[in-house]
Amino acid sequence: MEIGSIHSFLVHPGKNQEEPHDINGTAVTKNGRLFDMLKRVFDSADNECQHHISFVPDTEAEQRNECRDSFLGYLTNCDVPSGRHIAKRLQGVTTNKSGLGLLFLMVGEHKGETKLMVSRFPADSGILAEEKARGLSVEFLERIFMKSATSYKAAVYSGRSHDRDFWKGKAVDKQINSAESYISNYWIRDFLRSDFLTPGEAGTRRFAVAVRDAMNQTSDSKVKEDIAALHHFVSGMPKKVVSARDVLNQFHVSEGTQQEIKTKFHREALFEERFRFVPDEFVKHVAFKTVELDNGGLLTASTDRFDNVFTKDIVDQLQEIVKFSTQGKVVDQRFRKTKS
Amino acid sequence: MTTLADTYKERRSQMLVPLAERLEKHLRGVFEGYVRIDRISVRAKSIERFVAKAEKQTDGKLKYDDPLNQIQDQIGARIVTFYKSDVDQLTEEVKKYLRYIESRQIVPDSEREFGYEGRHFILFLPRDIFDESVKEEESIPFFELQIKTLFQHAWSESEHDLGYKPSAELSSDQKRRLAFTAAQAWGADQIFEELYRQTTLGKP
Numbered sequence: 001m002e003i004g005s006i007h008s009f010l011v012h013p014g015k016n017q018e019e020p021h022d023i024n025g026t027a028v029t030k031n032g033r034l035f036d037m038l039k040r041v042f043d044s045a046d047n048e049c050q051h052h053i054s055f056v057p058d059t060e061a062e063q064r065n066e067c068r069d070s071f072l073g074y075l076t077n078c079d080v081p082s083g084r085h086i087a088k089r090l091q092g093v094t095t096n097k098s099g100l101g102l103l104f105l106m107v108g109e110h111k112g113e114t115k116l117m118v119s120r121f122p123a124d125s126g127i128l129a130e131e132k133a134r135g136l137s138v139e140f141l142e143r144i145f146m147k148s149a150t151s152y153k154a155a156v157y158s159g160r161s162h163d164r165d166f167w168k169g170k171a172v173d174k175q176i177n178s179a180e181s182y183i184s185n186y187w188i189r190d191f192l193r194s195d196f197l198t199p200g201e202a203g204t205r206r207f208a209v210a211v212r213d214a215m216n217q218t219s220d221s222k223v224k225e226d227i228a229a230l231h232h233f234v235s236g237m238p239k240k241v242v243s244a245r246d247v248l249n250q251f252h253v254s255e256g257t258q259q260e261i262k263t264k265f266h267r268e269a270l271f272e273e274r275f276r277f278v279p280d281e282f283v284k285h286v287a288f289k290t291v292e293l294d295n296g297g298l299l300t301a302s303t304d305r306f307d308n309v310f311t312k313d314i315v316d317q318l319q320e321i322v323k324f325s326t327q328g329k330v331v332d333q334r335f336r337k338t339k340s
Numbered sequence: 341m342t343t344l345a346d347t348y349k350e351r352r353s354q355m356l357v358p359l360a361e362r363l364e365k366h367l368r369g370v371f372e373g374y375v376r377i378d379r380i381s382v383r384a385k386s387i388e389r390f391v392a393k394a395e396k397q398t399d400g401k402l403k404y405d406d407p408l409n410q411i412q413d414q415i416g417a418r419i420v421t422f423y424k425s426d427v428d429q430l431t432e433e434v435k436k437y438l439r440y441i442e443s444r445q446i447v448p449d450s451e452r453e454f455g456y457e458g459r460h461f462i463l464f465l466p467r468d469i470f471d472e473s474v475k476e477e478e479s480i481p482f483f484e485l486q487i488k489t490l491f492q493h494a495w496s497e498s499e500h501d502l503g504y505k506p507s508a509e510l511s512s513d514q515k516r517r518l519a520f521t522a523a524q525a526w527g528a529d530q531i532f533e534e535l536y537r538q539t540t541l542g543k544p
Contacts, residue, residue, distance in 0.1 A: 054464055060443040063462065158477075161409035167441060167481060168464065198467060201436040205370070206468060266468055273467065284373075 001108040005078040009087035009103045013094045045156040049170035052197040067193040093190040102145040119154035121145040153187040203275025208285035210264035226257040356384035362469035376422040413484035454522035459487040491525040
């Protein structure tokens with residue numbers, strides 16, 4: 001896709017500041033090494049930006065989002081004043097800790113489809129080393145703007161209609177899982193005024209249903225055992241941004257079980273999609289019920305199948321004595337040490 | 341020359357109908373644990389209704405200058421539930437599992453009027469319903485979801501049917517009678533909600 005225009009703005013921190021720094025911006029010429037570098041960033045944006053996001057409406061009853069409005073304004077005019085409007089928005093949510101950044105706005109068009117990329121390169125310091133004929137020259141440099149592996153941020157939107165499109169896009173935020181919430185909220189929630197396209201409950205439910213279906217439909221005892229262990233670990237997992245693959249890798253679930261679960265996803269992209277994990281939602285769909293009797297007996301089955309697997313008869317109501325019975329083929333049997 | 345109706349007809353059969361079927365299945369799965377749902381249904385807007393909406397005018401001008409991209413209820417879903425408090429609870433559930441760009445409680449303009457009521461959402465189609473045959477990037481992004489009580493649903497269906505009769509314009513007396521039935525439906529919802537709270541929730 002050919003790039004139509006690029007604008008760049010130097011954005012100083014300005015959150016909660018009464019007199020924020022002026023914002024200087026410029027158009028970037030469409031040739032030279034800087035353009036070549038930005039073109040590569042623009043072309044790889046769809047692969048690099050992997051979080052599917054959508055704008056959150058400013059009020060419930062009105063289909064408006066002020067960040068989206070500023071993007072549409074820039075798409076209409078593609079000039080420094082409309083781009084500065086976006087830069088001011090970024091400045092208003094940027095703290096001193098996030099620091100100075102260089103904002104790039106890039107627009108391209110191909111066969112009626114428009115693509116907008118918004119990216120922030122954080123400022124850093126570094127050392128310039130130049131080899132010369134008679135030795136080496138080293139120099140300290142401030143305000144180097146790097147496509148940092150740890151804090152680079154970008155978002156990309158594509159569409160044909162300003163009415164219908166540009167409500168959802170894709171983003172990258174290398175600090176999304178930072179323990180510091182203001183950093184993880186900075187790009188997607190505060191600046192883009194967006195959230196993940198798939199809500200946490202929906203993403204967790206999708207994953208949990210795949211796990212449950214894999215457990216119910218397999219006859220492989222290893223898969224069942226893996227899932228029982230996964231249930232134990234996952235139910236205590238904190239709310240963090242993960243994909244199904246991330247969770248399975250994190251708890252070292254065997255390759256066979258991973259494949260079994262993956263086949264339960266409607267398509268591979270959903271297995272890879274990241275969402276904010278909600279442990280309570282997972283437990284709603286993948287649950288094990290265990291009943292322990294005073295004679296040492298221990299009965300376990302998935303909650304939704306427990307009453308079908310075990311039949312319960314009351315032997316003595318007053319003494320609360322019950323009899324459980326079940327019938328099936330032994331597929332696995334093992335001995336475990338008990339705590340003394 | 342390809343007309344708007346032709347273009348929509350093709351979109352409807354190739355994209356909207358399959359997506360509507362999958363969306364209905366998806367919504368049934370999401371809300372399967374909710375006991376007081378009477379029905380969940382999803383439909384692709386009919387060609388006649390789409391064209392009629394596309395030709396709507398306001399102040400002598402077409403309301404939509406790009407109807408294929410602007411009309412957001414090309415796929416419409418409806419959840420009909422028992423009581424008014426169910427509508428509120430389901431509204432919160434919808435917000436948990438789906439992303440919206442609009443959520444509105446539609447009520448008559450003044451407290452002296454009775455008429456259409458319901459919760460309306462414009463929501464993103466969930467990513468779960470797309471595949472290679474209907475690709476996410478080529479699809480319309482939104483669908484409309486209405487959540488109503490049984491009485492709100494019954495009233496709006498009958499009112500809609502009467503409104504689409506060939507002799508469409510209702511007389512003043514007929515309009516008054518329709519408003520009367522709306523008032524009765526509103527009253528029935530109030531009383532059933534009270535009874536539900538008293539008998540099931542143990543609240544006054």
